[in-house]
Amino acid sequence: MPGFVAEKKRYTDPNMCFPNLDNHDKPTPTKSNRCVRSEAVDDDEDCSSPILPGLPDDVSKHCLALVPRSNFPSMGGVNKRWRGFIQSKEFITVRKLAGMDEEWLYILTAGSKGKGSHWEVMDCLGHNRRSLPSMPGPAKAGFGVVVLNGKLLVMAGCSSVDGTASVSEEVYQYDSCLNRYAFVL
Amino acid sequence: MKMMKPYVWLQTSDDSIQQVEQEIAMFCPLICQEIIQKGMGSSKNCAICLPQQVSPAMLSLILDYCRFHQVPGRSNKERKSYDEKFVRIDTERLCELTSAADSLQLKPLVDLTSRALARIIEGKTPEEIRDIFHLPDDLTENVEVEEEHVDDRSVDDLLSFINGNDGGKLNILTILIFVFT
Structure with a gap:
């Protein structure tokens, strides 16, 4: 058997593991509401235009x-309303109800000394394999990863720039629907 | 108990009233409720007032659909082929039909038209989607659609890569399995 460790992560209640990132419906002006929230993550029903006219x-x-x-990255580029919906937790729920949910395996591999970490993705049958875009920021080692609402959150760790090691406070998320990274903190 | 009348009176969004075979119209849960619970539709004076979304043209399409599927003994193949042809209409009318079917709570037709709309969206660029549905473009940032980089190595290659047989440079740190729901 190949010597890899498999771990099933399936957080049904995100509040259990990550209380501060899921409070966008409460008007708490915390730091975590900053960057990503401004990117129309909220699926706001009051938005002027309907998703599909009529x-x-x-x-x-x-x-x-x-x-x-595979069409989600394009659909996320249509307009704010579409992107907001595709990034939302509700989209995951609606897809599940429609029987369209899929299970994907994410594999993180790292080169020696923490250089060249990158992600490989495949579906649960081992097909459709591809690499994720490279992670933003300097190369890091020892960072934490959690999965939250179909998004991969990469937190902290230490980076090495020109031989000097420094501790990173960065948090960014990979949006699996839009196939891109965004900084959270 | 009164005998069920074979015809029912329906009033569409343009205020016109028409007579329709009751057993066909009863396929729509909304019409069915009006007849059974409220005793409506038995005469021109108490015609069932259909939702705003149901124009005469849409009602006629919906009744065609119900009429076809109401006939017993049709094969699944026949039904499927009818459905495929039925949704081959322009996108604007397809949206109108979806909305009308939804207002009448006719779920099988809503499912059929929703799938047709999903197929229209599939494989299109953001610009094409906006053109088809006349959607506003209000994204201020320049969105680059990330091309997915498809890896053409086999799973065996990947496993050997994970296990460090690929020159011994790489070691696996973590594997996460998660569900996109």
Whole structure:
């Protein structure tokens, strides 16, 4: 058997493990509300335009959930309303209800001395394999990773710039639907 | 108990009233409720007032759909092929039809048209999607659609890569399995 460690991470209640990142419906002006929230993560029902003209939003959401996931990066580029929905927790719920949810395996590999960490992804049958875009910021080692609402959060760790080691306070998330990273802190 | 009348009176969004075979119209849960719970639709004077979304043209399409599927003994293949042809209409009408079917709570038709709309979105660029549905472009930042980099190595190659047989340079740190729901 290949010598790798498998760990099943399935957080049904995000509040259990990461209370500060899921409070965007409460008006608490904490630091964590800053960057990513401004990027239309909220799926705001009061937005001026409907998702699809002439259709109630709940029907439109069902339509969007039926599109295969390889189209999500394009769909996220349509407008704010679409992107907000595709990044939302609700999108995951609607896809699950429509029977469109998929399980994917993420593998983190690292080169010696923490250089060249990168992610490989495959579906649960070992097909559709690809590499994620490289992680932003300087190369890090010893960082923490959690999965929250289909997003990969990479936190802290230490980086080495020109031979000098420094502790990182950065937190960024990989959005699996949009296939890109964003800084959280 | 009164005998069920074979026809029911329906009033569409343009205020016109028409007579429709009751057993066909009863396929729509909303119409069914009006007839059974409120005793509506038995005459022109107490016609069932359909939701705003249901124009005469949409009602006619929806009744065609119900009429076809109401006939017993049709094969699944026949039904599937009818459904495929049924949703081959322009996108604007497809949206109108979805909305009308939704307002009548006709779930099988909503599912059918939603799938057709999803197929329209599939494989399109953001610009094409905006053009098709007349959507505003309000994203201020320049969005680059990330091309997914497809890895063409086999799973065996990857396992050997993970296990460090690939020149011994790489070691596995973590594997995470998670569910996109």
